[in-house]
Amino acid sequence: MATEIKAPNFPESVAExxxxxxxxxxxxxxxxxxLIVEIETDKVVLEVVAPDAGTVTEIKVEEGDTCDSEQVLGMLGAASEGGGEKPAEGSKSAEGSNKEDSKKEETGEKQDSAAAKSDGAKPAASGKQHDVKAPSFPESVQEGTVATWHKQVGEAVKRDEILADIETDKVVLEVVAPADGALSEIKVQEGEQVESEAVLALFAEGAGGDAGGGDAAASSDTASESKDAGGGSDEKVGDKILAPAARKLVAEHDLDASKIEGTGKGGRVLKEDVQKAVKDGSAKKEAKSTGGDVKAAAAPAPAVEGDRPEQRVPMSRLRQTIAKRLVQAQQTAAMLTTYNEVDMSAVMNLRSQYKETFQKAHDTKLGFMGFFVKACTEALKRFPDVNASIDGSDIVYHGYQDIGVAVSTPRGLVVPVLRDTDSMKLADVEKSIVDFGKRGRDGKLGIEDMQGGTFTITNGGIFGSLLSTPIINPPQTAILGMHKIQERPMAVDGKVEIRPMMYLAISYDHRMIDGKDAVQFLVTIKELLEDPARFLLDV
Structure with a gap:
């Protein structure tokens, strides 16, 4: 029975x-x-996956054509339809291979060919060459930067395996292999800029394992290890083999590669291994470093050596976008900041009392951010001007609360959005924030995670900030800044007591919000946090 392959349900703001x-x-x-097909919108790339196992029997909308939300793109039949599994190599060369097999069968050679293939020899593909192209960028994205090559020339890859990451000013896009085979040439190196659909590399079907073809007697594992040790762009430093992306990170953080434990094949040091070493600080260089070779191999921007060294590196696209938006916010909004302080005793006592019970009940830790998100949600309902946004000469009042939470990532500050926080439980908020943090560090946050938002919370306190002036995230009209909790002497009922206090700051657009409303909004948050018993803990 045929199954329809449909486009996803597009968001309201996406027409086609x-x-x-x-x-x-x-x-x-x-x-x-x-994964069957990718659809690009003006905001994000959407993936369409197979609704069931089977065989593609018809493609109704070709590459480059536009499609609507939930439009039928193709048909999927049973596994026996359309030629079974043989054509999965997927090209005219596969047809040619089938015809060749038929001829060999007539002359009694097919069995030998099959045996050679099962022994790990180079597949009997036609060696068809493909252009590996950058994705078609959305309209608002002009160009991207090749961030990482995950595969090197001659390294065997499977179809749809990730070859490279391209960083744009909004999101990281993945480039996948068009078939089973290997890269035969890389045309655009890491750090270089590319335009939409530019050719990044050449790809040969059926290649891999041994860059020159040669005898296929050696096993694929041995060939791959040999490639890692002496070929492509991998670099051997001491007794460690570093992948290109790993080398780059080692150089950037000035680490001792010999102290990094490799989890790749044959002990190969991967990007993830270096990130782990950076996080736990286990690979810092001693006073006398042997990492000069790593620096040279990574070829960062030219550095000025001597007593006063300098290094010039290009600003990442995300960092450029952050800079542009922050400057835009200060230039276009009549921004003003008001401050208050909150006694965190009640929240801390509640956390201490229910921490273990909460974690057992919801499988997540009870943090501070959940309390602030729920307090802000309640305050936003009472002060709709703070929850509004400015669109040209119009004011848009939102009948829902979508709160963005600023997350620090290795690439820069991003603001994923919690949707409909009024209907979220405290545990849901905490789980979502943990998930945002993890995906942010792994570079897996999509554009859809960061779009929208009616209000933003930023927490500089986790880095030790005692007081700051946050900058509005346009087109929103306000942002709340949290800070470090510090014990201070406070006057309580005529007595001096030591209390855990936090300064709060709200920056707001004075074009939209009057000072009175901003102050009362902040006071409401203060009162809610100092009496958190009204929040349902679900324990």
């Missing part, structure tokens, strides 16, 4: 999309939830 890449062709076999 463009078919960017069909990862499967007619006759290709697919597993359930396997």
């Amino acid at each position: 999309g463009t078919i960017a890449t069909w990862h499967k062709k007619v006759g290709d076999s697919v597993e359930r939830d396997e």
